[in-house]
Amino acid sequence: MKILVTSAMSAMGRTVAGALKKHDVKLTDLTGGCTGGIVANNLNHDAETDRLVDGVEAIIHTGYEGQEGDASSLLDYYSRRTYNLLLAASNARVDRCIYISTLKLLQDYEENLTVTERWRSHPPSNDPALLACHIGELVCKEFARDRLIKVATLRLGWPIVTGQRSKATATGETAALATDDLATVLNAALGAKIEQWQDVHVQSPAPGQRYLLHAAQKLFSFPVPPPTPPGQPVARKGARR
Amino acid sequence: MKVLLLGGNGMLGPWVVKAMADRHQLRVTDVNEPRKGFKHEFRNLDASNLDAVLRAAEGMDCIVNLSVLRHDRKLAWDVSTRGNYNMMAAAVEHGIRRVVNTGPHFQLSGPQYEDWDFGLNPDMPPQPGTRLYALSKAMGQEICRVFAERHDLYVITLLYYNMKLPGSLAAPLEKQVNYHDDMTPFSLAWTDCGEAVRCAVEVELSKLPSRCETFHTFSDIPHDKFKSDKIQRVLGFRPRYHLEAMWNKGYKTT
Numbered sequence: 001m002k003i004l005v006t007s008a009m010s011a012m013g014r015t016v017a018g019a020l021k022k023h024d025v026k027l028t029d030l031t032g033g034c035t036g037g038i039v040a041n042n043l044n045h046d047a048e049t050d051r052l053v054d055g056v057e058a059i060i061h062t063g064y065e066g067q068e069g070d071a072s073s074l075l076d077y078y079s080r081r082t083y084n085l086l087l088a089a090s091n092a093r094v095d096r097c098i099y100i101s102t103l104k105l106l107q108d109y110e111e112n113l114t115v116t117e118r119w120r121s122h123p124p125s126n127d128p129a130l131l132a133c134h135i136g137e138l139v140c141k142e143f144a145r146d147r148l149i150k151v152a153t154l155r156l157g158w159p160i161v162t163g164q165r166s167k168a169t170a171t172g173e174t175a176a177l178a179t180d181d182l183a184t185v186l187n188a189a190l191g192a193k194i195e196q197w198q199d200v201h202v203q204s205p206a207p208g209q210r211y212l213l214h215a216a217q218k219l220f221s222f223p224v225p226p227p228t229p230p231g232q233p234v235a236r237k238g239a240r241r
Numbered sequence: 242m243k244v245l246l247l248g249g250n251g252m253l254g255p256w257v258v259k260a261m262a263d264r265h266q267l268r269v270t271d272v273n274e275p276r277k278g279f280k281h282e283f284r285n286l287d288a289s290n291l292d293a294v295l296r297a298a299e300g301m302d303c304i305v306n307l308s309v310l311r312h313d314r315k316l317a318w319d320v321s322t323r324g325n326y327n328m329m330a331a332a333v334e335h336g337i338r339r340v341v342n343t344g345p346h347f348q349l350s351g352p353q354y355e356d357w358d359f360g361l362n363p364d365m366p367p368q369p370g371t372r373l374y375a376l377s378k379a380m381g382q383e384i385c386r387v388f389a390e391r392h393d394l395y396v397i398t399l400l401y402y403n404m405k406l407p408g409s410l411a412a413p414l415e416k417q418v419n420y421h422d423d424m425t426p427f428s429l430a431w432t433d434c435g436e437a438v439r440c441a442v443e444v445e446l447s448k449l450p451s452r453c454e455t456f457h458t459f460s461d462i463p464h465d466k467f468k469s470d471k472i473q474r475v476l477g478f479r480p481r482y483h484l485e486a487m488w489n490k491g492y493k494t495t
Contacts, residue, residue, distance in 0.1 A: 044315075045315070071291075071330070072289075072291060072323055072326075075322060075323050075326055075384075076318065076323060079322045079323075079377070079380050080314075080318035080319075080377075083318070083371075083373075083376065083377075084314070122390065123387055124387075125329070125333075125387050125388045125391040125392065126391070131326075131384070131387060134383075135322070135380050135383065135384070138379075138380060138383060139376065139380065142351075142368075142369060142371050142376055142379075145353060145368060145370065145371075146352075146353075146370050146371045148371065
């Protein structure tokens with residue numbers, strides 16, 4: 001599958017790209033300091049952006065911690081440049097966009113609450129990175145609503161811990177995400193049958209985990225449920241909870 | 242009240258100035274210079290310039306945002322989205338508790354609503370769709386909503402669609418008026434457009450149901466495609482012109 005990953009110079013972009021070893025990955029970032037095979041592109045409304053998405057089957061658009069800067073530059077990136085990217089992508093008939101967001105948009109909710117994708121996010125006004133990430137979600141959502149491209153927003157847990165799930169668990173953080181789990185979800189999101197629009201919460205399962213993963217379970221079978229103990233009835237897929 | 246008007250020299254601005262001139266102290270800003278003889282304080286200002294907006298808001302009691310740029314693929318976002326962030330940052334910085342934002346109806350009621358439904362009201366969740374003008378204004382509005390959720394300030398948003406001259410009922414750029422041939426069911430005379438802003442500037446904040454309220458701003462018309470009762474009920478807005486020559490075949494035009 002030919003995939004375009006944005007903000008490829010960032011740590012998040014590199015983590016995402018590192019999870020896609022089985023795919024033909026094209027990396028891009030804004031023109032300042034692009035190196036090592038990363039296509040420099042400012043995501044303007046121009047032919048360069050059209051060429052960037054030509055032949056691409058899926059875009060992974062790094063929403064949170066993809067870019068750095070002040071509020072103006074972040075809002076510009078996640079509103080205008082995201083609009084340009086998705087318009088070019090929809091004109092090129094790219095099938096889907098995976099938008100990398102963050103569960104920090106829901107961190108105002110106390111840990112005892114059963115926060116799923118059905119809980120409204122509450123972005124802060126004084127954290128431009130989170131506010132801009134939220135705006136990026138909404139821009140993507142409107143492209144999905146107009147049925148121009150499918151969008152799955154993956155809201156990732158934090159901190160992101162390199163390696164296996166056990167390393168995330170060992171941090172003691174209740175919303176931690178191991179990069180192995182992220183890779184599992186990303187690859188599933190690229191291949192799974194998805195709806196026009198969906199929010200998906202993604203963190204590593206852990207004792208006392210903060211966010212429920214109903215959408216990830218339904219769409220990507222993540223996390224793999226533990227084996228049914230002998231003698232217990234097997235849960236039917238899609239059964240009411 | 243000391244009122245800062247952002248984008249106060251566009252199409253709507255002069256009507257707002259006229260409605261408020263005798264009641265408030267106005268600081269009008271725009272990228273375009275005002276006409277000769279303009280009697281209020283004026284600053285040449287681009288709403289996308291954060292520092293300039295911060296400076297212009299100093300000492301004000303209220304900010305009214307009339308700025309808009311519809312079609313340019315960069316400027317639309319600069320003005321309508323980032324400009325709103327700048328306005329809200331300035332409100333927080335200077336402790337300004339009242340912000341009046343304006344925009345087009347479809348920043349809330351995009352085609353997925355308008356092409357399908359009736360009884361559309363200003364309290365629906367926004368569905369702007371992907372038209373540049375609608376979406377860039379909708380994202381600006383979302384920034385306003387987030388700030389209202391997080392700070393002790395109020396955002397009153399007035400949505401407009403079709404404006405008509407009170408005399409001929411001509412719409413902008415319209416050469417010929419087709420009376421008795423129906424109209425956009427979200428229309429208002431320019432004079433009343435300005436009056437609506439005045440109502441938003443003057444309403445007691447304690448009368449607002451929440452810190453972020455949106456209003457459909459149009460006249461009393463019978464279509465029931467959109468609802469406009471809220472602005473009359475909450476802001477006390479009373480449109481003077483009812484545009485009946487457009488939608489009532491029995492209404493004489495001469």
